[in-house]
Amino acid sequence: MQLLIETIVKPLVDFPEEVRIETDENSSRIVYKLSVHPQDRGKVIGKQGRVAKAIRTIVYSAAGGHHKKKTYVDILD
Numbered sequence: 001m002q003l004l005i006e007t008i009v010k011p012l013v014d015f016p017e018e019v020r021i022e023t024d025e026n027s028s029r030i031v032y033k034l035s036v037h038p039q040d041r042g043k044v045i046g047k048q049g050r051v052a053k054a055i056r057t058i059v060y061s062a063a064g065g066h067h068k069k070k071t072y073v074d075i076l077d
Helices: 002-012 038-045 047-064
Strands: 020-025 029-035 070-075
Touching: 002 020, 002 029, 002 038, 002 047, 038 047, 038 070, 047 070
Parallel strands: 029 070
Antiparallel strands: 020 029
16 A cells, blocks of 8 residues: 555655655554655645545545555645
8 A cells, every 4th residue: 555655646746755654553444644845745735635635535445445444644744
């Protein structure tokens, strides 16, 4: 799933080498914490959060069939 997120996010940003994804997993959920360069944060979030929503939709759809855990994508400040 991390590779999917990287594949989506890296072409959107000016500093692809600073894209970081941490995974926080417990028995009921998986949280992918996405951090990017401060100048790229707006590009990843998009106007009115549209890009972030699209990223989450793709990840949730891909994760739906793989495991029973709830999946989340957080964009860190």
